[in-house]
Amino acid sequence: MAFCGKAKGQVLTTELLLSVSIFLAALLAFLVAWNSITGAYSNESTDGQMANALLRISDSLALSQGEPLDWEIRPQGDAVSLGLAQSQNVLSYQKLYALCLRNSTYDYVREQMGAGRFEAHVLAAYPNGTEICGFGIGAPDTQGISSVEISRTMLLNGEVAALKVQLWRRK
């Protein structure tokens, strides 16, 4: 009885070790894959948030005058939202240059724009590439950077211009 009982116990222990090993291997494989998926999803999700923020910011800049309407001549802290349009898709020269002159307070203005944790770059240019003025920091041309960009067709003093807005982040 004692022998049989010991032998049975050994068999069970071996099976247990084997099953635990297989289970742990499967669990490890699952966790590695899971980590990869959630990491990718996290990146995708953040990029999606960045794209949504880009649309929101570019709409505000290209279509609205900002709040208050004369934010460009008021103290910087008065601005609730930034808009560069004198009317929809028509750039205001004064508002555009007011933004470009605020590069020294980049982080503060970036927050006012609603860019949050993303870096921002705004550039007004003519279709032939001639730059009118810019604000912020463009995405470096290196690996490990995720960026989204939109170009809004505008009028500036009767001429066609492009208002390019870029948001980016380090992965």
Place this chain on the structure above:
Amino acid sequence: MRGSFMTIDAAVALMLMFVIITAAFAYYQGPSRSDLSSAFLWRSAQDTATVLSKSGALALPLSSHEGLAFIRSILEAAPDGTCLQVAAYGESVPDSLAAHWRFDEEAGRAAADSSGSGLSGSGWGAIASQSQDSASGGSKYFNGSSCIAVLMNNTMYNFGTSTNRVYETDVPSPISGDLTISIWVRTSQSGPSGTNWWQGAGIVDTNKSSALMNDFGISLLGSKAAFGTGQPDTTIVSLTAINDGKWHHIAAKRVQATGEMRLYVDGREEANATGGTGVFSPTWLTFGCIYSYPEANIPSAWSESSHFIGNMDEAKLYSRALSAQEILLLYSNPADVAYSVERTSCPVPPSAGVQTVRVPFVEFSQSRTRHYYADVKSWQRGYG
């Protein structure tokens, strides 16, 4: 062994869970990217439409060749990966246009007049359904018991409890003497036989304006198109059979002073005659049936017969007799395209993945105002 099996079960369960969660992520993320792409494209189309409108560029190609180049320069300002097309539409022959029923409405009973005259129609009987098969835009399908009626004179009619429908317009009849009717039809129906248009399947018909029966209409008489006027009844019939299941353009014109009548099929004159010289001032104009009761002003006596089976599209009514060249233009340009400009290196728009913004515009020339609209379309370069 039992322990091993349990482990395999657990592993299988984990794998299944993994697959399900992966699939859920994939499903969740797919539409999001698509929505973002659409949002970017829509903004390109909307921005371009607004800039074109505010810069006054849309009307420029109508008067100068440089206008097209200016529009193209605006399209080039869009993001690199975006294709854009601007297509402007207006009336090919705008002068003396009394009504234009495009038959593009989703609602089967409605027939809006886009000319600005206010002669919109409404249907009864079976609903004339909307069809994508058309000469331009959508078309109306008449199933053999449907009829659309347009009140042509400044009156109000209440058709009583059976139909419980009130028709009212303050628009005076836009035609009285000279006229041209232009319409696209597609049918496989064999119409009734006879010698007068009012014996055929009604395509366009009017009631009399007085006891003298000064009415007119176009019908399918057998396999041919027939155009006729009343007092005295005079009907001319096409040479071409139009019931071959293909789209055909039918135009009919009448000159009051001489009684001259001419019938055109697909831009070519096929019949002519001399009819009466009375004044035409119909109260009703119908599509898809013959207005068969002689007294228009007795609501309870409204009657329709000889229904048409098939599609109709782009019906136009003019208050003058158009020239043969003008009728040829109506035939050759059913969509009334004024001009079309694409961004460089962009093919025609694909069938899917296109964002469209419509913008109306006006051309002022020689003291006249002409109304157009432009469709600005955007899509991803290389898509489709």
